[in-house]
Amino acid sequence: MIQENKVLSARFGTPDSCSIETYRRDGGYQTYVETLRSRQPDDIIDEVKRSGLRGRGGAGVSPGMTWSFVPKQTDKPKYLCVNGDESEPGTFKDRQILEFDPHALLEGVGISCFAFGASTCYVYLRCEFAEGIRAVQKAIKEAYEAGFFGKDIAGTGFDLDCYLHIGAGAYICGEETSLLNSIEGVRPYPRNKPPFPAVEGLWGCPTVINNVETITNIPHILKNGAEWHAKLGHADDPGVRLWCVSGHVNKPGVYEFETGFKLQDLIDGPCGGMRDGRKLKAVIPGGSSSKVLLPDEVARVTMDTPGIRALGSSLGSAGIMVFDDRTCMVDAILNLMKFYAHESCGQCTPCREGTPWVVKILQRFVDGRGRPQDMELLLDIAANMEGRTVCALADGACWPLTSIVQKFRHEFEAMIPSAKTSSGRTATAAPTGAA
């Protein structure tokens, strides 16, 4: 059995959940004010480290660790950028926080900025989030009016400004250094690291980039303590997460569970099983940039970092995409590779040239003109992309690609005209779905 534990989503169903009145009525901003009045920045960073929280944007880095890399002795201003670009296919959780509980995010912004000494926060949202943008815009205004942003907050002498910054439809801007260039108003090419943003970020000043869901966890950790958080879910990857389920299940949506549950239980239970009584064929478990899982793997995997790593995949952004037995996996990966080819910023040759080349080869299969050597070619191109680029977009493109080529070889083989396949079958035309 699998049971929801609503921490981040507790207020999503509250009438008028976005207003500062209901948020304060429910105890909102108390943790922020108490933290400012009674706690030391180092002590907050330590609490967040001990909580075991991993970043929710995809890379899974401890925010406490990131904050501790920000230099303490510096004359430069420090910045927090909240990453609300949310463009990883399969992911739609940050949007729920923005649309249903924006003040919870802003309370997290206040505490986080105090912890590592930031004086300004930019909340970066993709421009397609019209509703989320309106909600956050209004929440920022209310928070200023209530004295939670601005000068001398709660009489503590702490000053903090918070502004909204809107993107313009590019996935790459979710990559943290691209996001910095996007804010600076230049072409948003990712930057080489080092220097890391915590040391040299916006305008060369120390900058932390954290995901919306990461920051929204912070007030809960400060309120309930690191030990409370460390005990939620799996010991090596604790906490609650907003899991996004899409694809061929009866009840897709966002569910909040502690880590460590069985993926199969989520699909069979809360998600209501497979749509139209179909059979499961594959799951992409952590946003499109994670390796695909087969039904027998889905049956045993637990949703926590160690559990999913044991099967060679990753939790990424917690975007779970479920595919039934009608899905043509070659078609699915072609669709995804078109995404990566479209979103490549074009800065590195392997990514700029590799992604459209892969699209061309996959298109050949889908058109029924696959060649026997093409599967090896796809793996070879991937090997020449992975780990050889400025940012991880190219790696993220390779992981679903190589795993689908390896785990669904027979589907590719069936799209090679009149070729003897490894299973001894003879394929003549392109099937549209069947394995």
Place this chain on the structure above:
Amino acid sequence: MFSADVIDELKEIRSHYPVAKAAMVPVLHVVQREKGWCDTESQAWVAEFLDVTAIEVFEVVTFYPMLYDKPVGRHTIHVCRTVACDACGGKELWQHLEHKLGVGRGETTGDGRFTLRSAECLASCGTAPVLLLDGERHENLTLEQTDKLLESAS
């Protein structure tokens, strides 16, 4: 070029950053809201407003899919093309719209009413298929609902 209110709005945005250039994308969004697209004349105006060169503005406008460097129709439609939507009715929605409007990807109808574009994952994969009409999201769309939606946009 812009009304006093809009200029005030733009100055407010510019004041959020220690370097004016950083207001580039937010300012271009306002320009696009006012003019429909980021025309050359407006780009030159933005360059002056942010104290940068025209090419710096051009470089930004031409990078982002949601900043238009060409005129668009009175209404813009962005249909999600990505895998979760594609697997749950997105393909049919796209074909329906292409057929109904008689235009292809990125094109504008002859009467200037609609521009049809595709978009990558709109972060609504659980409520596929999804489109944006003039930037507002519509989810779980049937073809009939889509037709009604278009009728509402004159």
